[in-house]
Every structure is written in C-alpha cells, then in structure tokens.
Amino acid sequence: MSYADTKYVVLYQKNWTEALRTAKRLSSSLQRLASDFPISSASLVSADDDLQDKIDAFRVRFADLQDCIGHKLFRNLLKLEEETPISMVDVLNMMEKRSVLSSPQQWKLLREVRNAFSHDYPESEHERSEALNLAWQHADQLLVILVNLQHYVHSIGIELEGDINALIKA
Secondary structure, three states: OOOOOHHHHHHHHHHHHHHHHHHHHHHHHHHHOOOOOOOOHHHHHHOOHHHHHHHHHHHHHHHHHHHHHHHHHHHHHHHHOOOOOOOHHHHHHHHHHOOOOOOHHHHHHHHHHHHHHHOOOOOOHHHHHHHHHHHHHHHHHHHHHHHHHHHHHHHOOOOOOOOOHHHHHO
16 A cells, blocks of 8 residues: 555654553563562552552553553554544444454553553552552553554555564564
8 A cells, every 4th residue: 555645654653662662661661570579568568669669650651652652653554554543442342343442442441551550659558559550451552453453554565663573572
C-alpha cells in the first residue's frame, strides 16, 4: 500500500521510535524489579531510596508508554489509513478490528491502571501497593500491544526501525 501523505508515515516512525525507547526502559524496570514484586505495603514503607527510585521509574515508564501508544500511535495509524474516529471508543474499536487490541476493555483497564497511580498517586501504602501490583501484572500487555502494532503496520507496507519482539524475549 502506498500512502500519499508521507508526513503521517514519518510522524508514525518518530512516534514508534519514542514508544520503542520507552518500552525498552519499561522492560528494564520490569527486570530490575522482578525480585521486588508483588510488592506489599510493608515493603513500600521500609523501601530504601534505591527501591523507591526503581518504583518511580517503573511508574513513569508505564504511564509514558500507555500515553504514547494511546495518544500517538493509535491515532496516527488511523490518520495513515485516512480514518477519522470521533471518540476514543471509536479508536479502540478500530484497534480491535485491526487485531492490535484483544478488546476495547483491555485498553480501558490499562488506562485505569495508569490513572490509579499517575494522577492521584494514592497516599496510603496499601493503595499504592495495590496500584503498583496491578500495573506490574499488566505491563507486559503494553509490550504485546506494541508487537501487534508492529505486525499490523508492517502488513500495510510501513517499515519501522527496531524490533519490539526482542524486548518480549528478554
């Protein structure tokens, strides 16, 4: 397939590079925190500065990747294909149709997880640990969504630099 408006292709490739960089950092956080999760509220209370820094990095990377995928990659892909979604529900349905998402509910859950610790970072250690554990359980879904995006974009004739599959296997 040939795209008349190459500015969207270039934009998608730039957004992909950003997403891949963030995914690599999230993958690094997952590896560095593997022995600390699931995390208890008691562990958060007694966490040293190093663990707090690793948790903060994980939290930010999860939120950044979720934002990049939802606000940049999904929407830019639809612009590439000359689709005009009216709402985020439309975007999610279109991503499901392309087999990027298993369902719109999958993305809604990831958004809720992101919001649980991003906007109103819980004050109680119990709430913080629950939000972090939920993000931990679902972080790999963000990476799988990137794999699905990479496969789909490749199937429509757009080449992307870097391979997200390497992060899944790492």
